[in-house]
Amino acid sequence: MTRIRFNAFDMNCVVHQSPGLWRHPEDHSRDYTDLRYWTDLAQLLETGYFDGLFLADVLGLYDLYGASPDAALRAAAQVPVNDPLPLVSAMAAVTDNLGFGLTTGTAFEHPFPFARRISTLDHLTDGRLGWNVVTGYLPSAAENTQSRGQLDTFEHDARYDHADEYLEVLYKLWEGSWDQDAVLADPVSGVYTDPAKVRPINHAGTHYTVPGIHVSEPSPQRTPVIFQAGASSRGSTFAADHAEAVFVAAPTKEALASTVRTLTAKLADAGRSREDVVVYALLTVITDATEDAAHAKAAEYRSYIDHEGALTLMSGWMGVDFSSFDLDDPVVGIESNAIQSAVAAFQRSAGEEGREWTVRELAEETGVHATPGDV
Ligand SMILES: Cc1cc2nc3c(=O)[nH]c(=O)nc-3n(C[C@H](O)[C@H](O)[C@H](O)COP(=O)(O)O)c2cc1C
Numbered sequence: 001m002t003r004i005r006f007n008a009f010d011m012n013c014v015v016h017q018s019p020g021l022w023r024h025p026e027d028h029s030r031d032y033t034d035l036r037y038w039t040d041l042a043q044l045l046e047t048g049y050f051d052g053l054f055l056a057d058v059l060g061l062y063d064l065y066g067a068s069p070d071a072a073l074r075a076a077a078q079v080p081v082n083d084p085l086p087l088v089s090a091m092a093a094v095t096d097n098l099g100f101g102l103t104t105g106t107a108f109e110h111p112f113p114f115a116r117r118i119s120t121l122d123h124l125t126d127g128r129l130g131w132n133v134v135t136g137y138l139p140s141a142a143e144n145t146q147s148r149g150q151l152d153t154f155e156h157d158a159r160y161d162h163a164d165e166y167l168e169v170l171y172k173l174w175e176g177s178w179d180q181d182a183v184l185a186d187p188v189s190g191v192y193t194d195p196a197k198v199r200p201i202n203h204a205g206t207h208y209t210v211p212g213i214h215v216s217e218p219s220p221q222r223t224p225v226i227f228q229a230g231a232s233s234r235g236s237t238f239a240a241d242h243a244e245a246v247f248v249a250a251p252t253k254e255a256l257a258s259t260v261r262t263l264t265a266k267l268a269d270a271g272r273s274r275e276d277v278v279v280y281a282l283l284t285v286i287t288d289a290t291e292d293a294a295h296a297k298a299a300e301y302r303s304y305i306d307h308e309g310a311l312t313l314m315s316g317w318m319g320v321d322f323s324s325f326d327l328d329d330p331v332v333g334i335e336s337n338a339i340q341s342a343v344a345a346f347q348r349s350a351g352e353e354g355r356e357w358t359v360r361e362l363a364e365e366t367g368v369h370a371t372p373g374d375v
Helices: 029-033 037-049 070-075 083-093 109-124 139-145 156-176 231-240 255-271 291-302 307-318 340-346 359-367
Strands: 007-011 052-056 098-106 128-133 184-185 192-193 226-227 245-248 279-280
Touching: 007 037, 029 109, 037 052, 052 083, 070 307, 083 098, 083 109, 083 245, 098 109, 098 226, 156 231, 156 255, 156 359, 184 231, 192 359, 226 231, 231 255, 255 279, 307 359
Parallel strands: 007 052, 052 098, 098 128, 128 226, 226 245, 245 279
Antiparallel strands: 184 192
């Protein structure tokens, strides 16, 4: 029996996906700064038997379009954006079963304080935490957070090599530092933690030196559920090594099948099987009482698409400035250091699937992901 699992997909900002839709009269995304917006959403999802809420995040700006952040700011394209982490404890307090998939990047924060923040949330959610490990594809995030001399870690495959070590440090802190019975909390002897059962991790690697102990006591899961979304060859290898759930955004069923085939092969290389990993496919589902009504609703949503905002996001994802393209230009000849799977998925030779994408179609796809016929 195949179980279908549902993860909602959101971000602590106005325009996560679907630029322009914030202008729809029934849209509430501007309330993202209000905690109740998130606690209501968490309760709604739990009532609807969702497995989890996946929270995307970026620390950088979508400033490739027009070589400036102006278009992103105008469209609210993932800016302004707030930290997703504080939302999780509030949502955990009003739910019992909902899981949380929290996104944070490996390139922007030292693993030692990050390990503690994740342990804290795993305690507070009683083990309902997942972590979406991202390496970051927006150059401005790296530019604003890294010390001089570190920017060489921003090359696509090198970002994953760096992330491998980041996880190595975290696994050592979460799994290796504290014995399960280290906390005695014994009022008679007055010993809270037995020092003999807590070990320094002595990590000395290429990027990090972390000699000490983890400062949090073991949380319910120790290591949270690891999500991953990399679909390039190097990204799939990383996912096969670490992930329990893989998140795939593919514009067609064929592209999705091809990504899953690659992942399955990489899992076999890593000594794991396809069943060891849950694959989540990105879908925008539009429902209504009848099929015609659903199509009408999709068309109405599409009428709100902000094409410039959509291309601003797509420029960041594909690592190319679409402001220099005409809307009817074909999407060809793009090489980039950003999301290589996105570049590959949207850039097809004319024979494949019968057509090339145009820049306009790319904007429409980003505006409302559901393609006609899938609605
Ligand atoms: C569905 C999906 C969601 C993603 N969410 C985020 C995110 O929230 N933050 C982020 O920095 N990257 C996100 N990414 C990008 C991935 O983490 C990764 O950088 C990207 O897929 C590039 O990997 P690749 O070059 O190996 O394909 C997402 C990717 C996909 C497919």
